[in-house]
Amino acid sequence: MSAAKMIAVLARCERAMQRNEALTVRIKASLIRCRTVKAFSGATFLEKNAGGFFDGEGRIKTHLWEAYSEYDADEVSQEEHLRDPDDGCRHCYSAWRLVRLRKKARQELGAARRLVRHYGKEAIKAEKAAP
Numbered sequence: 001m002s003a004a005k006m007i008a009v010l011a012r013c014e015r016a017m018q019r020n021e022a023l024t025v026r027i028k029a030s031l032i033r034c035r036t037v038k039a040f041s042g043a044t045f046l047e048k049n050a051g052g053f054f055d056g057e058g059r060i061k062t063h064l065w066e067a068y069s070e071y072d073a074d075e076v077s078q079e080e081h082l083r084d085p086d087d088g089c090r091h092c093y094s095a096w097r098l099v100r101l102r103k104k105a106r107q108e109l110g111a112a113r114r115l116v117r118h119y120g121k122e123a124i125k126a127e128k129a130a131p
């Protein structure tokens with residue numbers, strides 16, 4: 001493998017990691033604007049502990065959470081729920097769209113990592129074969 005090819009593979013992997021991290025930051029930035037998250041932030045200690053804000057796994061019940069919980073993998077219904085003028089939430093909808101982009105970015109990261117491993121194994125073979 002040439003040095004240029006190695007650099008290209010490493011750059012592809014790093015770009016994929018950066019894209020994933022950037023999308024995660026944007027998802028968090030969207031969710032923090034959700035009115036459920038704002039209501040939790042403004043709640044008193046007793047209100048926060050009264051229940052209703054979190055599911056059994058400690059996740060806050062945002063509109064995004066509702067969409068995933070109620071519609072499982074049905075993306076059409078998830079989108080309808082999030083875009084509903086009364087019960088929806090534009091911030092959670094934005095997060096939902098970003099999550100979909102991140103899924104694709106994670107697939108690219110997986111492919112890039114497999115390439116790094118492939119060439120890593122080739123490098124080990126080359127080391128062993130070297131005099």
Ligand SMILES: [Zn+2]
Nearest residue numbers: 034063089092
């Ligand atoms: Zn929301």
